Every structure is written in structure tokens, then in C-alpha cells.
Amino acid sequence: MGRIRSAKKTGFLLTAFLALWCGCAQYMIVPVEQAPTTYGPVKWSDEPLARFAPAFVTYQAVNPANRIGTPKAVPDETGGYRIIVDPSEPVVYAMERPYTQCGRAFRNLIYRVHFREVPFSLIPFHLGAGYNTGLIVVVTLDAATNPILVTTVHTCGCYVAVIPTEHQTRHARPDGWDHRRFRVYGEQLPGELTFGSASDPRLLVHLRPGEHRIMHVEVVEESVLHDSRRFQFRPAPISPMTDLESLPVDTTPMSFYYESGIFKGHVRGSFKIFETLLLGLVTLDAFVGSDKIYGDPQVTGNPFYTSLKPWNRTQSEMWDFGRFLDFWGWGSCASDP
Numbered sequence: 001m002g003r004i005r006s007a008k009k010t011g012f013l014l015t016a017f018l019a020l021w022c023g024c025a026q027y028m029i030v031p032v033e034q035a036p037t038t039y040g041p042v043k044w045s046d047e048p049l050a051r052f053a054p055a056f057v058t059y060q061a062v063n064p065a066n067r068i069g070t071p072k073a074v075p076d077e078t079g080g081y082r083i084i085v086d087p088s089e090p091v092v093y094a095m096e097r098p099y100t101q102c103g104r105a106f107r108n109l110i111y112r113v114h115f116r117e118v119p120f121s122l123i124p125f126h127l128g129a130g131y132n133t134g135l136i137v138v139v140t141l142d143a144a145t146n147p148i149l150v151t152t153v154h155t156c157g158c159y160v161a162v163i164p165t166e167h168q169t170r171h172a173r174p175d176g177w178d179h180r181r182f183r184v185y186g187e188q189l190p191g192e193l194t195f196g197s198a199s200d201p202r203l204l205v206h207l208r209p210g211e212h213r214i215m216h217v218e219v220v221e222e223s224v225l226h227d228s229r230r231f232q233f234r235p236a237p238i239s240p241m242t243d244l245e246s247l248p249v250d251t252t253p254m255s256f257y258y259e260s261g262i263f264k265g266h267v268r269g270s271f272k273i274f275e276t277l278l279l280g281l282v283t284l285d286a287f288v289g290s291d292k293i294y295g296d297p298q299v300t301g302n303p304f305y306t307s308l309k310p311w312n313r314t315q316s317e318m319w320d321f322g323r324f325l326d327f328w329g330w331g332s333c334a335s336d337p
Helices: 002-025 241-245 273-283 321-327
Strands: 037-040 055-058 068-075 081-086 092-101 104-115 134-141 147-154 161-164 181-184 187-190 201-207 214-221 232-235 238-240
Touching (some): 092 321, 104 241, 134 201, 147 214, 238 241
Parallel strands (some): 068 104, 092 238, 187 214
Antiparallel strands (some): 068 081, 104 134, 181 187, 201 214
16 A cells, blocks of 8 residues: 555656646747737727737747637548638637635636647647647636636646736735745746726736747736737637637538547647656546636536646636635635735
């Protein structure tokens, strides 16, 4: 029994080392770029889904792999269809979902974007190399429609980060939370966002070229995005998240996700060979790292878990958002001080 526990511990120490090494190995200084390309929906109304929609700063967008695109079904050589992400047409998919925690009602605004690929690279090593990769940004609103949390995660469930805003009370944060900064596998993010610092605030998410890791998040004035001296702004329309389940083809619409079999609930064409080889056995998931649908696991058959430890799969799953926050130490049920 002692040997089993020792092997188990060794396996997860190896997992932690690999995740840390691969996460930190990609960290390189991004060269200064004049007016990087920025994608985001144009604010068409004061409705929360439009008002809080993030904009994404992409660096080295001359490389199509670093551009936000549109998932499409295109003909393949067999006479069927395959899924790609077209980098010439950016789109942001969005949905709203309420949840409760500690008897209080909250609302999540969920935004999803995709890229053609994370290209293969040895130096820096891209653990997540593969096609049709993506990111999710969740803006959590309280009952007064104040943003209290911003959660970012890759569509594989990797690299999750929860950032509080000035509207979230300090007692609801994890013990010892540093409101100045924190680290997520080599990336340093702000420990708090202040929406009240701008008269017309816009959430701005900076993406590292290559693996599209989130390397900075800030709140800026809306007008800053349209300053051509700072950014090349490209409008990216908002589409319903459900559009991903019915991509247009000549005959019957095709889902962005596998709908049956062992790949059910995963993005078509997103298999991550390096993550499977290095982490599949110790995480007990042959498709670890593969991008997936964000939905009810009772329906999709594919939990959107955010912890590599198999015994945390249910507690770290993001669809039940209140439980997810509890797992990561957010949202204490204690009374406000």
C-alpha cells in the first residue's frame, strides 16, 4: 500500500513539474509592437452582454495562427466535411447563464473565441500544439449588475484564472489573496480589476503569441481601443454560443463538437498529442488538453474540469459555477463585514 501511495505521489509530482515547465518554458518577452491588432465587439447597446464584452489584443497577428477567427465546416478530400477556424473573419461567441451561491443570485456573461491553431514549436515548447484552439472569458455580475469577477480559461479547461474587481468584498476572496498580482504558470496577472476607473470601461485581454496564453488583463476607456496610434481595432461581431453547434454546410448543419463516440463533447480536430503523451496517463484522461464544449456535462458527456487531479474532476467543473468557485476558494458564504 505504501508503494502505491508513493507511486501515486510521484506521478502527480511529475505532472505538476511538466505542467509548470511547459507553462513557464513558453514565457518569452514579446517584442514591442506598434499598434497591435485588437478584436472586439462594437458596443451596440447598454445590454450587459454588449457592455461587458471583452476586447482581445493579439500580437504578431501577421501570423494567421495568432488571429481570432470563425469556425467553419469545409469540404475535405473524402467528400465529407472537416472543421477549421478561418482567421480572416473574427467572431466572438457569447451566452448568459445565471447561478446561485450562498443563496445569492449571480449572472455569468460567457465569451468564447477560437484560433486556427497553436503551432508546433520546440523552443519555446508548445505543449498545447494543435488545431481549433480557443479561450473563454467569463464576466460575473451581481444582482446590481456590477462586475465582481473575471474568469479566464482555455477551452481545454487549462490555465484557469479568477480575477476579482473592486465590487467584490475582500472576505469573499481566497485567504491571503494578493490584490496586486498573482501568477498562472509563468504569466503574471493583476490581483484586482477596477471598472470604476473609467467612465466608459472596456475589458482588455492581452494574448501571448503562439500559445495564446493570457498575459495581461486590464480595464481601459472604450475610446482607447479606437486610437489608431495604440491599436488596430477590428470589429468582431457577437454570435450566440449555440451557433457553434450548427455550422452551415450545403446540407445538414454540422456541429463544431463531436456529437457521439469517445470524442463526444470535444472540438473536432483539436486532439493534443503532446498533452496526451505527457499527461494522459497521470490524469486518467486520454484527451486531456483537447478543447471542448462548455455545457451541462449531463448532456454533453464531457465535464469542463479545471484541475488535473482526477479526484477533483467534479468539484472543479465550471458548468456548476458556484461549486467551481467554492473549489478554488472564492465566494465565502460568511456575512459581509
